[in-house]
Amino acid sequence: MALLELKHVDISYGKMLIVKDCNLTLDEGEICSIVGESGSGKTTVIRAVLGLLSGQGQVTAGDIFYDGQNLLRFDRKHWRDLRGHDISMIFQDSGAMMNQTRRIGHTYVEYIRTHEKITKKDAWEKGKMMLERMRLPDSERVMRSYPFQLSGGMRQRVGIAMGMTYQPKLLLADEPTSALDVTTQAQIVRQMMELRDEYGTSIIIVTHNIGVAAYMGDKIVVMKDGEIVEQGDRDQILNKSTNPYTTMLMDAVPSLGGARYV
Numbered sequence: 001m002a003l004l005e006l007k008h009v010d011i012s013y014g015k016m017l018i019v020k021d022c023n024l025t026l027d028e029g030e031i032c033s034i035v036g037e038s039g040s041g042k043t044t045v046i047r048a049v050l051g052l053l054s055g056q057g058q059v060t061a062g063d064i065f066y067d068g069q070n071l072l073r074f075d076r077k078h079w080r081d082l083r084g085h086d087i088s089m090i091f092q093d094s095g096a097m098m099n100q101t102r103r104i105g106h107t108y109v110e111y112i113r114t115h116e117k118i119t120k121k122d123a124w125e126k127g128k129m130m131l132e133r134m135r136l137p138d139s140e141r142v143m144r145s146y147p148f149q150l151s152g153g154m155r156q157r158v159g160i161a162m163g164m165t166y167q168p169k170l171l172l173a174d175e176p177t178s179a180l181d182v183t184t185q186a187q188i189v190r191q192m193m194e195l196r197d198e199y200g201t202s203i204i205i206v207t208h209n210i211g212v213a214a215y216m217g218d219k220i221v222v223m224k225d226g227e228i229v230e231q232g233d234r235d236q237i238l239n240k241s242t243n244p245y246t247t248m249l250m251d252a253v254p255s256l257g258g259a260r261y262v
């Protein structure tokens with residue numbers, strides 16, 4: 001059974017139908033990249049999976065199954081249990097999502113204590129351990145810092161560490177590396193892939209960087225105007241597609257001596 005399955009999903013904001021007939025399956029430990037132009041509905045699709053559509057967003061047709069359960073029938077309590085534990089989301093700028101007037105450690109300890117009953121001291125240690133796993137040097141200092149005192153790459157690692165605290169089965173990442181320099185981007189891409197290798201986390205990554213999409217994705221989904229134009233495994237989409245939109249996008253993957261690289 002697939003870990004996640006979207007079947008004939010339509011999503012509207014108010015009366016505007018935005019995403020049409022979205023079908024997508026993701027197996028355990030699989031990474032799926034979603035690419036496509038701005039406004040094509042990528043964020044809308046992954047937010048729908050987490051029940052976090054903005055504004056008047058609503059799934060108006062179809063079903064979303066997670067681990068065999070229909071997410072669209074979930075009530076608030078079910079969602080609360082699922083978020084953070086089973087499914088986590090990382091945003092483009094995790095730092096901006098954090099409370100700027102609170103130290104990282106304070107936010108992190110609070111986050112941990114909403115998920116399990118442990119002492120503040122133990123939560124602090126747990127937070128530090130997760131930061132170290134994301135290779136943040138001097139985790140004690142990071143915990144004592146305010147978000148604005150960290151670099152963009154450090155904040156993003158903190159965001160990913162938080163998202164991974166409970167080793168979710170599914171990680172939804174919306175442009176997690178777009179705001180970062182190339183070196184940091186490459187490190188974070190590698191760290192996300194290590195998470196998959198270590199914990200079998202399934203990942204959906206939305207990115208404008210076709211190189212990152214091609215490097216990370218076992219499968220690639222191409223979206224345009226709210227519809228999936230084409231999807232398939234990496235090789236199919238990168239090298240064998242005959243769809244003009246897909247081939248136009250994939251031509252943007254940098255290549256060196258004939259080999260594609262990120």
Ligand SMILES: Nc1ncnc2c1ncn2[C@@H]1O[C@H](COP(=O)(O)OP(=O)(O)OP(=O)(O)O)[C@@H](O)[C@H]1O
Pocket residue numbers: 013018036037038039040041042043044045054055056057
């Ligand atoms: N809260 C909202 N209310 C109304 N319309 C929205 C809302 N959020 C998104 N939309 C519309 O839905 C469409 C898809 O937006 P979405 O954010 O999913 O695109 P995207 O593919 O993630 O784009 P980008 O690459 O720029 O992030 C756009 O036309 C957008 O205007």
Ligand SMILES: [Mg+2]
Pocket residue numbers: 042043044174
């Ligand atoms: Mg988006």
